Amino acid sequence: MSSLPSPxxxxxxxxxxxxxxxxxxxxxxxxxxxxxxxxxxxxxEWKPGEAIxxxxxxxxxxxxxxxxxxxxxxxxxAENLLTxxxxxxxxxxxxxxxxxxxxxxxxxxxxxDARGEAPAQRTILECRRxxxxxxxxxxxxxxxxxxxIQVRRVLSFAGVPTILEDIWLPGHTFxxxxxxxxxxHQGPTYAMFELDFGVRxxxxxxxxxxxxxDEQQAQWLAISTSTPVLxxxxxxxxxxxxxxxxxxxxxxxxxxxxHNALS
Amino acid sequence: MSSLPSPxxxxxxxxxxxxxxxxxxxxxxxxxxxxxxxxxxxxxEWKPGEAIxxxxxxxxxxxxxxxxxxxxxxxxxAENLLTxxxxxxxxxxxxxxxxxxxxxxxxxxxxxDARGEAPAQRTILECRRxxxxxxxxxxxxxxxxxxxIQVRRVLSFAGVPTILEDIWLPGHTFxxxxxxxxxxHQGPTYAMFELDFGVRxxxxxxxxxxxxxDEQQAQWLAISTSTPVLxxxxxxxxxxxxxxxxxxxxxxxxxxxxHNALS
DNA sequence: GAGTGGTCTAGACCACGCG
DNA sequence: GCGTGGTCTAGACCACTCA
Numbered sequence: 001m002s003s004l005p006s007p008x009x010x011x012x013x014x015x016x017x018x019x020x021x022x023x024x025x026x027x028x029x030x031x032x033x034x035x036x037x038x039x040x041x042x043x044x045e046w047k048p049g050e051a052i053x054x055x056x057x058x059x060x061x062x063x064x065x066x067x068x069x070x071x072x073x074x075x076x077x078a079e080n081l082l083t084x085x086x087x088x089x090x091x092x093x094x095x096x097x098x099x100x101x102x103x104x105x106x107x108x109x110x111x112x113d114a115r116g117e118a119p120a121q122r123t124i125l126e127c128r129r130x131x132x133x134x135x136x137x138x139x140x141x142x143x144x145x146x147x148x149i150q151v152r153r154v155l156s157f158a159g160v161p162t163i164l165e166d167i168w169l170p171g172h173t174f175x176x177x178x179x180x181x182x183x184x185h186q187g188p189t190y191a192m193f194e195l196d197f198g199v200r201x202x203x204x205x206x207x208x209x210x211x212x213x214d215e216q217q218a219q220w221l222a223i224s225t226s227t228p229v230l231x232x233x234x235x236x237x238x239x240x241x242x243x244x245x246x247x248x249x250x251x252x253x254x255x256x257x258x259h260n261a262l263s
Numbered sequence: 264m265s266s267l268p269s270p271x272x273x274x275x276x277x278x279x280x281x282x283x284x285x286x287x288x289x290x291x292x293x294x295x296x297x298x299x300x301x302x303x304x305x306x307x308e309w310k311p312g313e314a315i316x317x318x319x320x321x322x323x324x325x326x327x328x329x330x331x332x333x334x335x336x337x338x339x340x341a342e343n344l345l346t347x348x349x350x351x352x353x354x355x356x357x358x359x360x361x362x363x364x365x366x367x368x369x370x371x372x373x374x375x376d377a378r379g380e381a382p383a384q385r386t387i388l389e390c391r392r393x394x395x396x397x398x399x400x401x402x403x404x405x406x407x408x409x410x411x412i413q414v415r416r417v418l419s420f421a422g423v424p425t426i427l428e429d430i431w432l433p434g435h436t437f438x439x440x441x442x443x444x445x446x447x448h449q450g451p452t453y454a455m456f457e458l459d460f461g462v463r464x465x466x467x468x469x470x471x472x473x474x475x476x477d478e479q480q481a482q483w484l485a486i487s488t489s490t491p492v493l494x495x496x497x498x499x500x501x502x503x504x505x506x507x508x509x510x511x512x513x514x515x516x517x518x519x520x521x522h523n524a525l526s
Numbered sequence: 527g528a529g530t531g532g533t534c535t536a537g538a539c540c541a542c543g544c545g
Numbered sequence: 546g547c548g549t550g551g552t553c554t555a556g557a558c559c560a561c562t563c564a
């Protein structure tokens with residue numbers, strides 16, 4: 001309404017005086033609104049699974065039209081941070097939702113039903129607190145020697161060991177994470193992270209390679225050392241593009257395959 | 264305007280009489296407009312790289328408001344079928360664009376610049392016309408024995424052979440495709456397909472596995488048979504979800520990795 | 527300065543979920 | 546029947562491109 005498309009909300013005031021070396025960085029209103037909603041999301045004003053205020057309420061709060069907050073929410077929904085449900089409201093997305101469970105797991109059985117019923121049996125091999133090696137620290141934006149928690153586990157589908165992975169987490173954020181917790185929670189591990197540690201994984205990047213397992217790895221996966229496996233290194237991020245988890249996994253691809261949709 | 268949100272455009276008339284076993288399948292206006300634009304795209308009313316009519320023109324043509332065609336175009340742009348350029352117009356997307364070249368190629372060098380300058384050197388090993396085997400036919404929605412063109416090639420980066428792949432194409436659509444053509448065109452192969460055959464690849468699905476190369480494959484890739492490689496099977500689709508290309512590739516992952524962003 | 531896409535508004539009405 | 550998100554409109558103004 002009265003608020004101009006000026007940077008009143010994002011603080012990027014155009015310099016009046018000296019040489020404007022950079023572009024004025026025009027930022028549309030809905031982007032600023034998006035930033036405000038994101039801020040509330042980050043700071044836990046609404047928890048995963050909860051409804052956020054209605055579009056009308058937010059429009060009133062921010063003194064903009066419904067259409068503007070609508071566009072902001074549209075983008076956040078497209079990024080999987082929010083979930084819209086017609087007639088009910090807009091909700092903070094969560095990895096616990098039936099629909100998008102295991103959103104980051106792209107391994108599918110070769111034959112049969114999409115994401116076959118069996119929700120993976122977890123075997124925790126290790127869960128300990130240690131000091132971050134250089135590479136792990138760099139990935140997680142920590143300093144070498146900072147406390148991290150390492151979890152090693154095997155995921156089995158229909159009784160067949162299929163994934164062997166190491167998980168590294170910042171010790172500070174995940175203080176108190178136990179093997180018990182890793183083993184016995186219901187549903188996706190990322191859902192447990194949300195519930196028990198208030199950490200929501202928002203996006204991730206993976207690097208894939210074909211490798212041969214070593215003696216011990218082969219044993220855990222019940223294959224021979226001459227059976228190639230898929231090496232998957234994943235860096236998962238929370239809000240604000242902050243890295244929060246490093247995973248190094250070995251996937252058996254004799255019974256499963258990594259599925260990727262390109263568009 | 265005068266046109267109600269009735270199915271005047273998509274023909275899904277709600278049954279007046281007998282038991283409506285299915286939902287009336289309400290389809291918003293902008294979806295119908297999207298369908299009409301898609302139809303024009305499929306039938307080549309506007310060619311890859313060309314501008315489509317302005318939003319105002321389309322709004323007038325379809326007798327709807329600018330906002331409605333805008334939403335239709337928004338979705339088509341999100342699906343990479345159109346490209347918007349502020350101040351210039353909306354263009355039919357193409358694989359020849361500098362920006363999104365090699366959009367479907369997820370292999371990156373381990374160290375160094377994103378998509379390092381060298382645009383891959385192609386070596387065509389084979390290019391022949393043959394009858395489709397059962398699996399190839401099924402993938403391409405052909406009948407076993409139908410004509411297909413098979414191309415085998417090696418892609419090298421900085422002189423190092425990195426990808427060995429077989430490509431199968433429907434013989435009918437790609438009639439006359441030659442080894443010469445596969446070898447000497449500029450830019451992405453998919454851009455050549457657009458220019459020479461009017462076929463635009465819109466999306467694709469890949470299945471990844473870790474495998475060991477056989478004797479001959481290892482030779483082409485200049486590695487040993489005990490070096491695991493990434494097996495990538497890709498099915499690429501044109502408009503209308505029609506499968507148009509099957510690829511089976513072996514990627515070296517000792518110097519490169521397959522990169523995937525999850526969100 | 528004309529034309530294109532991009533933003534923002536205000537208001538009407540529709541489809542959906544739930545009490 | 547109410548509240549929520551979803552659609553559609555009409556019009557104003559802004560940012561960008563190009564001649």
